[in-house]
Amino acid sequence: MIFVTGPMFSGKYEYLQKTLGLREEELAPRCARNVEALAAGEEDLEELAGHLAQYDFVTASEVGCGVVPTDPEQRESRERAGRLSCLLAGRADVVIRVCCGLPQVLKGDWKC
Amino acid sequence: MLTLIIGGAASGKSEFAEQLAQRLPGRRVYAATMEPCGQESLDRIQKHRCQREGKGFLTLERYRDLGGLEVPAGANVLLECVGNLLANELYSPQGGGRAAVLGGVERLYERCAHLTIVTNEVFSGGTDYEGDTLRYLRELGGVNRSLAARAELVVEVVCGQANVLKGRLP
Secondary structure (H helix, E strand, C coil), X not given: CEEEEXXXXXXXXXXXXXXXXXXXXXXXXXXXXXXXXXXXXXXXXXXXXXXXXXCCEEXXXXXXXXXXXXXXXXXXXXXHHHHHHHHHHHHCCEEEEEECCEEXXXXXXXXX | CEEEEEECCCCCHHHHHHHHHHCCCXXXXXXXXXXXXXXXXXXXXXXXXXXXXXXXCEEEECCCCHHHCCCCCCXXXXXXXXXXXXXXXXXXXXXXXXHHHHHHHHHHHHCEEEXXXXXXXXXXXXXXXXXXXXXXXXXXXXXXXXXXXXXXXXXXXXXXXXXXXXXXXX
């Protein structure tokens, strides 16, 4: 599995599409997108990560770089989103961070 | 050379951009985009003016319509920052949004030898946004991606240190 992280609206999915030369309908079924949103509602993050790791590609936005939210629910979902990304990166063969549409490989062999 | 510098608040991106511009040839121009409204913005403008003092920049203020900015031919322009410029183009009645920012950069760059653009990393603090803020983030993300695609050099600044995302530092 290839895990792509990076800031929101940084072009993670578009990078995959472009670099793999895949059309939307080809990539969409093979890619779990914006999975940070799934972490909040999931009891077992390991199980969720295991399920997501069956996709060829997973994308998630970095969400942990702001001030700790005052709202307990937001605090919890931010925490879980970060943990999920760590679990996914651990399972991934390749981890890529995309910033402004530009990739950097954090783990594994990947030709950008 | 077209350069994009991105970094978080107080990451040292302005100083880094100033130092980079100082290493490039041509008449140094600082294109300032922050429209002063209230004491806090005046203080911030003053802080940046002091920081640039003695570095040889001619400061020109331009809040919208960057393409109309008159600079000496072959100038070495530092534009700071896209976050303000886009907000002005999005929220002022005369503004032209994302297209005006990108079109303005193209027109300005035609007349410069070097254009160094500073933009903001504000996209890693959560996704829990809505309304105008979400729209602003989406538009700024789009502007940043377009500028990065166009630029020869893209640098993310972290704690004043350069993480080169594209190209090579001169």
